[in-house]
Amino acid sequence: MKHIIILGDGMADEPIAELGGLTPLQYAPTPAMDRLAQLGASGRLHTVPDGFHPGSEVANLSILGYDLPTVYEGRGVLEAASMGVDLRPGELGLRCNLICIDGDRIKNHSAGHISSEESDVLIRYLNEQLGSDDVTFHHGVSYRHLLVLRGGDRRLDCTPPHDIPLHPFRPALVKARVPEAEATADRLNDLILRSQQLLADHPINVKRRAEGKDPANSIWPWSPGVRPAMKTLRELYGIGSSAVISAVDLIRGIGVYAGMDVINVEGATGLYDTNYEGKAAAAIEALRTHDFVYLHIEASDEAGHEGDVELKVRTIEYLDRRIVDPVFRAVSQWDEPVAIAVLPDHPTPCAIRTQTTTWTS
Structure with a gap:
């Protein structure tokens, strides 16, 4: 079985009055994610260990199974790896x-x-x-x-x-x-x-x-x-081959230290105008040759930092329609099963415009 994590950065939020008391995830039309929920299992994942700031570096390392007290050295050093700065x-x-x-x-x-x-x-x-x-x-x-x-x-x-x-x-x-x-x-x-x-x-x-x-x-x-002491995913969990797709140096740098192939997608911006279709196609292609793919979408986090509720709803709709749906449709036709997980790393509530450790959805 192959595995893919589709990560909507900062996608979680709190209930918002202008959305009728719903969160952006509850309000946005997400038929593909709804279908996955019907076919699979849903739950909550504690992504930010106690005592750590709820930043993307902490949450994404945690999602990938790293022990934060052992490996965490801040965001800058991870981004340095993506930039080729040793x-x-x-x-x-x-x-x-x-x-x-x-x-x-x-x-x-x-x-x-x-x-x-x-x-x-x-x-x-x-x-x-x-x-x-x-x-x-x-x-x-x-x-x-x-x-x-x-x-x-x-x-x-x-x-x-x-x-x-x-x-x-x-x-x-x-x-x-x-x-x-x-x-x-x-x-x-x-x-x-x-x-x-x-x-x-x-x-x-x-x-x-x-x-x-x-x-x-x-x-x-x-x-x-300073330079972190991180083992690769192969060393930690025996994962044969893995790839990461992201426009953000932080996530790409985590991939470098984790021993993942870093896949570039033309037009990937880390914003709302990113090349969703290109990232979905790259993920599908990567799954043909890798055991595990980590597909990271930054747009919803930036919308939360701007406090833009309408934009955050739209980024979630885009992730569902332009990422989750084509990936799900493609791998559903394969003989080899593929496990798909869709999740945020942390909330970035529009009301406070920064990350938190807990969320409603």
Whole structure:
């Protein structure tokens, strides 16, 4: 038997008044998922171990069967693997968002979902201006990038920017947990403030403002860690061959450490306009040659972070109609059975615009 997990990131939510007291999952038309529920089994999965922040890195590692206290080293190091950045001993990797600050407040965590082409220019510029032998910036996708410090101390409190939309940014600057980490916290905060000066009037941001778009006028580093000690899925569970399909460096990086084949899909964006049909086709093809496929769709999480109820309902409908349905129809014709699991990793409720650990559905 072969297996596929179809992961709707942040798809779970809470009851919403404008949906008649239903959650987006309950409200959205999902005939394919309904059919799977009729034919199979439904239940709840505790994806975020006690004591861990309900981020996608925690939840997706947990879903894949990893022991979080043993392997967890933050988000940045996993994204580094996807970018081809091999962290060496003594190097600290951090997720580095490009964000939008309005006055003294964080307007959004994504700089208005800046394009990868625009962010590439900005990250290269920051690396030229702020980079050194001990500091390097690496370009990722859209607003999601990587910062590597050499000689840094990871004992830091770094607030994810999506946790504090519309909040003042200064109280959320990096803080040291121990005296030995104070120098690292100071370095990171200095980079944040200097980035704001450099990005304020960059031509990319001048153009974005003229177009009515949010500028990418600050970096925001968070989730520090070092290279994790992770076994592959073959070593852990004897899975013969596995593949991961995602537009998001975090999930692709987990796949690298898990020993999975990372499959690229043209037009996969990590947003609502992603190439759903291409991802479904890639998953079907991967199942022909792999024992296990992990198909990750980011769109519903981004809708939750934006607090956009209508958009979140639409992303769930798209996942059902354009991912679950074609995958189910295809593998139903095969002689070899295929087990299909459809689930979220965590809730990203529209009301609070960030991840939580529990959900209604």
